[in-house]
Amino acid sequence: MHAQEAIGAVTSAVAGAGLPAHDAAVVRLGENGVVLLPSAGVLARVVPRVAKDSDPGHEIRIAAWLASQQVPVAHPARPEPIIVGQYVVTLWEYLRESQPADLVTLAECLRRLHAVPVPTKLLPGLSPFDKFDERLATGVGLNISDRTFLRQLRDELSVLWTTSGFALGEAVLHGDAHMENLLVASDGRQAFVDLETVCIGPPEWDLTLTALYYECGWFSAREYVEFAQTYGFDVRRSPSWPVLRMIRMLRMTLWLAQSTDDDPQRQRQLRHRIDTLRDGTAPAGWTGY
Structure with missing residues (x-):
């Protein structure tokens, strides 16, 4: 995945959610992408939607279940994934000054x-x-x-x-x-x-x-x-x-x-x-x- 692909998918995804994306910055790239939206205070994960039977909301449900088991996890900033073409975008809380x-x-x-x-x-x-x-x-x-x-x-x-x-x-x-x-x-x-x-x-x-x-x-x-x-x-x-x-x-x-x-x-x-x-x-x- 290239930086332009990741930022393009995230920009399209958050436009409908009313979140600013003018300062979007790539945090990490590989098969998937992680993009920070500083003004919105969220991290966006971009995952290629490879399989037709893939479950875009699976990761969000896993986060909720792990939290219920007192496992420390990042929380979703939006309860549903956003489909943008061949990509699935999920929005997560941004832990400021995290390491x-x-x-x-x-x-x-x-x-x-x-x-x-x-x-x-x-x-x-x-x-x-x-x-x-x-x-x-x-x-x-x-x-x-x-x-x-x-x-x-x-x-x-x-x-x-x-x-x-x-x-x-x-x-x-x-x-x-x-x-x-x-x-x-x-x-x-x-x-x-x-x-x-x-x-x-x-x-x-x-x-x-x-x-x-x-x-x-x-x-x-x-x-x-x-x-x-x-x-x-x-x-x-x-x-x-x-x-x-x-x-x-x-x-x-x-x-x-x-x-x-x-x-x-x-x-x-x-x-x-x-x-x-x-x-x-x-x-x-x-x-x-």
């Missing part, structure tokens, strides 16, 4: 999230290879050899996933649990954001990103140890860790392929990620975006 949580706070909030009762409906089961084929087909900078290699890697990991054992059972997961998806406001309030990935599955899935980011060199050993001790489990000690690790690296590579067409630095990093997946040295030299 990404530190790893200890993330571990504490994940423990709270993973402890809530698992609902019988509402949430889907974890799908580790969700959107894989779509991302592979649309990924920029991938040649035929890359696509063949990544597809074969997915197939191998899919078989391993079905035989993996998980020590922590099943729980409600965030699904994309990293520091930037847990905000802390200046008054101390905490809020999980980007709730479209919330699902049911093994808690090890939510712990894997932080462990992998540590392997990438993005966190110090002290920071990671504090995270694992605060949560009470080090996912790297799990028998399922090698599979979890590889699946996450595969997803991180395909995510990067969605936004490399106009960024030479990202193009180089994408090539590096694929090369290191091939030769087994991943995630050495992986940088974050």
Whole structure:
């Protein structure tokens, strides 16, 4: 998704809601977009409406349910999504002067999230290879050899996933649990954001990103140890860790392929990620975006 697409969709969406969008600014871009509307005091999330049977209001209902379970979440600023062409726009409260949580706070909030009762409906089961084929087909900078290699890697990991054992059972997961998806406001309030990935599955899935980011060199050993001790489990000690690790690296590579067409630095990093997946040295030299 490009910045102009995201801002255009948001501007069209809020026009009917009577909200100002003259100062709209992109906060984050990837497959989805996050746009800040400072004058309106809201954050807009822009998600491509890929599937005809997709449920645009799902994320809003998840936020309401999590709040009812005393899980810290951002609240919708509008109770219904807004459809703009091929995009779904949802409006959320803007937590002013908020910052990404530190790893200890993330571990504490994940423990709270993973402890809530698992609902019988509402949430889907974890799908580790969700959107894989779509991302592979649309990924920029991938040649035929890359696509063949990544597809074969997915197939191998899919078989391993079905035989993996998980020590922590099943729980409600965030699904994309990293520091930037847990905000802390200046008054101390905490809020999980980007709730479209919330699902049911093994808690090890939510712990894997932080462990992998540590392997990438993005966190110090002290920071990671504090995270694992605060949560009470080090996912790297799990028998399922090698599979979890590889699946996450595969997803991180395909995510990067969605936004490399106009960024030479990202193009180089994408090539590096694929090369290191091939030769087994991943995630050495992986940088974050």
